Amino acid sequence: MTGPVRVLQYRVHDPSYPRNRRLREHLRAEGCEVTVLTASRRGPRALRLLRDLATLVRESLRHDVVVLSELRLAHAPYVGLVGRLTRSTVVVDGFVGLHETEVGDWGRVRPGSLRARLLRLQDDLALRAAHVWLVDTEVRARRAVTSRAAAGTRVVSLPVGAPEWAVPTPPRAPGDTLEVLWYGNYIPLHGLDVVVAALALTQGRRDVRLTLVGDGGTRDATERAVRLLGIEHLCRFVDPVPEAALAGLISAADVVLGIFGSSEKARSVIANKVWQGLASGRVVVTADSPALVEIAPAAGALLVTTEPGSAASVADALCAVDPAAASRAVPDVDERLAAVVRRGWDSLAIVATR
Template identity: 25%
Template sequence: MSLAMRIYFSGVVNGSYRAQNILKTISDAGIAFTYNPMTYFSLEMKNKYLRKILKFFCFIFFVPFRLILIAYSTHVFVLPMNTNMMSIVDIFVGRILNKIIIADYYISQYDTIVKDRKLVSENSLRGRFALFKDRFLLKAADIVIFLNESEADYYQKVVGVNIRREKIRIIPLCVDYKREMFISNQKDYESFNVCWWGTYIPLHGLENLIRAFSHIGNDRIKLYLFGDSNEKAKPYVSLIKSLELTDRVFINNDFHFSNGKLAPILAGTCDLAVGNFGSSDKAKTVLVNKLVDALSFGIPCLTIKTSATTELLPNNEGLIITESNPESIAFKIEECFNKRSTLNEIGMSGKKKYFDLFSPDIFRIKLLAILQE
């Protein structure tokens, strides 16, 4: 396999753990590959218009080189979160040259900007273009990798495309190993720390979680929010102040897995993780990353039931299920506090599921199996 196969990777790697894991798996397996990082010259450029101009000229400059690389490759592999015009061109060239096209369909760009975040309307130029790119990716690829069957069905419905079942492959979310996963920490039983981490997007229903704390009377129960942006956190800061929860709900946007600060905090002090409380169709379908993070640490996770959690965690391994309204969330948090002696067993069942389904070893096995077909 490693002698005959040559893979051309299309898209951007920076900031995507899944893309990094794909490249690592291919490299460790000894498979020849090439990667053409179009953003190399523009990553540090702050002005978005100059950045676009530079990308355009880089694209023109690299076209002959890209054509040669694709022509010499056996596969064109579109990395996750790369539904962009450059990848569309790579796929188009790959189809003409009869290459095997693999696309990791991590999320739908159309669903994200139109349905979920509502940044543009479906009839806008940007919305229609995003729909075109999503549809092209699904139709043109020989193999489409989804995170789970539930999301495969959901995204096809959203973009209005039905692809053949034999084109679909499933590789669930993957969370890298961290040293904190293998260290047993003694929690402080004087307090009960509920932790949320991630990006400030509507999918998570974060406002429902914050409002839940206005229904919790126990001052020993605290909520810690580890986000990614001081600017995007402002509406939640205002909500916390308006509900007079500043002594029990805290925001910190400086702790991330990428800088090594978040993992020790979660492993050492987090009693209960929280997942997704959104109300959109997407929120009711997907398995959010932070839920898998929680499983990997053996921390029980409070979340709503989704199609993907039912599919991948049929016995609610590592999960405590609630409705998305603040009252139900508050009731479950207080119940967890009162029955905290049972949480370790729930967390350990989730950790076992992590090793069985979401670990780098399982990711590697599944990806290589697809390439060996």
């Protein structure tokens, strides 16, 4: 067969989301033709699903590879079946698991319950349905490889990396106040209860100011905690901003905060904000985890880790950090991180070849 590999990116929830956008750009750079199919949004749910399924069958006959987008694991069994019937390579992005999200992160489902077991089964079926399974860290890749559901599945770790706008900028001029930035969508993974408690513990030790950007999830609970601790004067809550505005917010900060949650997922991922803060030349303070081993050598002094679940450890880190010295120690951090990302994404060549 000749010609470029034809890739169908199926049920994309948001074409601009960094994960699926990077995947699409990488495959196109490798010479693939990529078609994006977003999920239907009009009509009853059952009708939308049938419409999308019909489109999947029709398009799979015209494509060599079907990529099931992240956040869509529940659809993997029928995508896997259609892929095998049409002799397409099925790639499933297991970036966000169903069980880890509902049981581990949000706690909306009780561990060991029937619903929890069903979510675990859905994750396993998604892994079994894939010819190629995508994750974001080596820790998660090793976990997938050892699963019985992974028999015959190629597991590939694709580091999240940082977008093009995340480039090093000169650190802020030293001053009396340490400007700390957190941004996100207020999910439990971020562990903002730990962050707020740590901020309170810095009082009398160092002048620390925290800007929180985002909305949803635990924002109301976070604002209540700030009021109860009497640290409103140390916090500034900002509504969500476009991704393009993050570069300016990061450059105005001394420190970017990562994640501090206690779930299994928190110990196995490297959050977008960690990559973005580091690539922008800022100190990133985040809870220690096995996943960080992948980037620690490249990040050097800019990566400051704390004891998981410990507000005191976070407070100590904020009081001791020297942003200017860390920035001088790793002037080429963006290039070093980019090399880590390239090594991971080079392993995706299996998708771009016949």
